[in-house]
Amino acid sequence: RVQAHKWYPRFHVAPRAYWMNDPNGFSYFNGEYHLFYQHHPFSPEWGPMHWGHVVSRDLVHWEHLPVALAPSTEDDADGCFSGSAIEVNGKLVAMYTGNVWTGPDHDTDLKQVQMIAESSDGIHFTKRVEPVINEAPEGDIHPYHFRDPKVWEHNGTYYCVLGSRTKDHQGQVLLYRSDDLLNWAFMAVAAKKEGNGGFMWECPDLFHLGEHDVLVMSPQGVKPEGEKFHNLHQAVYVLGELEYGTGTFTHGDFHMLDAGFDFYAPQTLEDPEGRRVMIGWMDMWESEMPTQAHGFCGAMTIPRVLVPDGDRLLVQPLPELAELRREAVSYENQPVTAKQTFDSVNGTCLELRVEVNIKNADAFRVNFRSGSEEKTVLRWDKKDAAVTLDRTKSGAGVSGTRTVKVNTESDILKFRLFLDQSSAEIFINDGEAVMTARIYPEETSDGIEFEAEGEAVIERLEKWELHSVFSQKG
Ligand code: FRU
Numbered sequence: 001r002v003q004a005h006k007w008y009p010r011f012h013v014a015p016r017a018y019w020m021n022d023p024n025g026f027s028y029f030n031g032e033y034h035l036f037y038q039h040h041p042f043s044p045e046w047g048p049m050h051w052g053h054v055v056s057r058d059l060v061h062w063e064h065l066p067v068a069l070a071p072s073t074e075d076d077a078d079g080c081f082s083g084s085a086i087e088v089n090g091k092l093v094a095m096y097t098g099n100v101w102t103g104p105d106h107d108t109d110l111k112q113v114q115m116i117a118e119s120s121d122g123i124h125f126t127k128r129v130e131p132v133i134n135e136a137p138e139g140d141i142h143p144y145h146f147r148d149p150k151v152w153e154h155n156g157t158y159y160c161v162l163g164s165r166t167k168d169h170q171g172q173v174l175l176y177r178s179d180d181l182l183n184w185a186f187m188a189v190a191a192k193k194e195g196n197g198g199f200m201w202e203c204p205d206l207f208h209l210g211e212h213d214v215l216v217m218s219p220q221g222v223k224p225e226g227e228k229f230h231n232l233h234q235a236v237y238v239l240g241e242l243e244y245g246t247g248t249f250t251h252g253d254f255h256m257l258d259a260g261f262d263f264y265a266p267q268t269l270e271d272p273e274g275r276r277v278m279i280g281w282m283d284m285w286e287s288e289m290p291t292q293a294h295g296f297c298g299a300m301t302i303p304r305v306l307v308p309d310g311d312r313l314l315v316q317p318l319p320e321l322a323e324l325r326r327e328a329v330s331y332e333n334q335p336v337t338a339k340q341t342f343d344s345v346n347g348t349c350l351e352l353r354v355e356v357n358i359k360n361a362d363a364f365r366v367n368f369r370s371g372s373e374e375k376t377v378l379r380w381d382k383k384d385a386a387v388t389l390d391r392t393k394s395g396a397g398v399s400g401t402r403t404v405k406v407n408t409e410s411d412i413l414k415f416r417l418f419l420d421q422s423s424a425e426i427f428i429n430d431g432e433a434v435m436t437a438r439i440y441p442e443e444t445s446d447g448i449e450f451e452a453e454g455e456a457v458i459e460r461l462e463k464w465e466l467h468s469v470f471s472q473k474g
Pocket residue numbers: 021022038049081082097147148163202203264265
């Protein structure tokens with residue numbers, strides 16, 4: 001059983017076995033949250049894509065369901081690629097990309113079209129055999145790389161955004177409209193970026209939040225700018241204003257949605273309370289994937305809530321995740337100078353909240369998943385006004401550091417860590433930044449140590465064991 005493996009996630013959505021990548025069709029239908037995902041049900045390697053499926057009543061506890069979509073028609077024979085889902089007249093309608101290889105080179109020899117499948121129960125889907133968008137529009141638009149429809153409804157009309165690139169390989173997003181989800185009219189290239197925008201924009205998502213329209217997407221090949229954009233694949237957002245009449249989307253520059261290593265192709269939904277909830281693939285194409293040798297690969301992040309904050313978004317863990325909390329320990333007003341540990345503050349599967357006063361400190365570090373040879377280090381350095389996540393000693397395969405600037409005007413630094421068997425998600429200062437990393441330590445590496453240069457005072461420290469979220473009915 002792969003679920004018993006030391007690296008198999010306990011409170012993250014992961015396939016029962018074999019391969020997972022992007023979240024797909026993230027939606028609320030008949031009182032349940034549906035989450036589909038890119039899945040290869042026959043191997044821990046990427047291959048002909050199916051849609052795996054999990055369902056939840058609360059976004060916290062999940063149940064596996066059978067594969068929802070499999071390659072079966074002339075147009076999706078080599079893969080049911082990423083897409084979205086929307087409720088229409090009591091049915092759940094999935095819109096996805098059909099992929100066919102036309103030769104051996106997966107970069108040039110492909111045909112992509114957009115397809116529809118419908119379900120009355122949210123579980124069994126019937127495909128429309130004909131694609132609803134058969135070819136890419138005219139203009140400076142690459143004819144084949146054209147995928148990942150995200151559909152939404154606005155004032156009685158359906159819209160969708162599609163990932164695309166220009167003919168000379170600059171990422172861009174296409175906007176379409178439709179009255180019935182079957183006949184689609186191309187409106188405009190909604191967004192592209194001069195300069196360092198990457199060669200392909202995958203998995204776009206567009207929604208209104210607070211004062212803005214937000215475009216989320218996953219550009220490939222953006223080059224590093226200072227501490228930003230150090231992953232070949234990453235997820236960004238831009239804030240702007242979509243003019244629905246013309247399809248013109250006026251927008252600002254890229255902001256990273258996650259400053260860590262492993263966060264890609266996120267998708268969002270609006271929940272019944274009006275919150276914008278996002279889930280991402282907790283991996284990335286060029287990441288090390290040592291679990292493949294053990295028959296499984298890929299996981300989703302925890303659900304995250306996007307909260308508008310002026311010209312930025314805060315990214316916060318879904319509050320309901322508190323339901324996973326079991327044994328708790330807490331400490332208050334603990335000065336930290338040299339290396340220090342606290343009774344019962346350790347483990348492999350936990351939530352840790354730390355509020356530390358760093359007024360008199362030059363550096364503050366939390367080492368977690370620490371053992372005789374291993375540790376993953378989260379450190380704040382006054383001289384850089386930044387937090388760095390260091391996984392050079394995090395275990396099998398992984399390496400490197402990622403850094404993000406943080407605001408410490410209040411002298412208080414807040415960390416909230418979610419550790420699972422092979423992952424860390426770190427929310428900084430109420431969602432000002434988040435850093436996600438896969439790590440592959442030994443199970444015995446379960447220590448947590450705190451260290452400071454100068455004196456830091458941990459004003460509050462709380463730790464909870466977290467429990468598993470899956471029931472295995474499917
Ligand atoms: C993003 C992506 C999508 C594509 C899917 C294929 O990770 O490359 O663009 O639809 O994965 O699995």
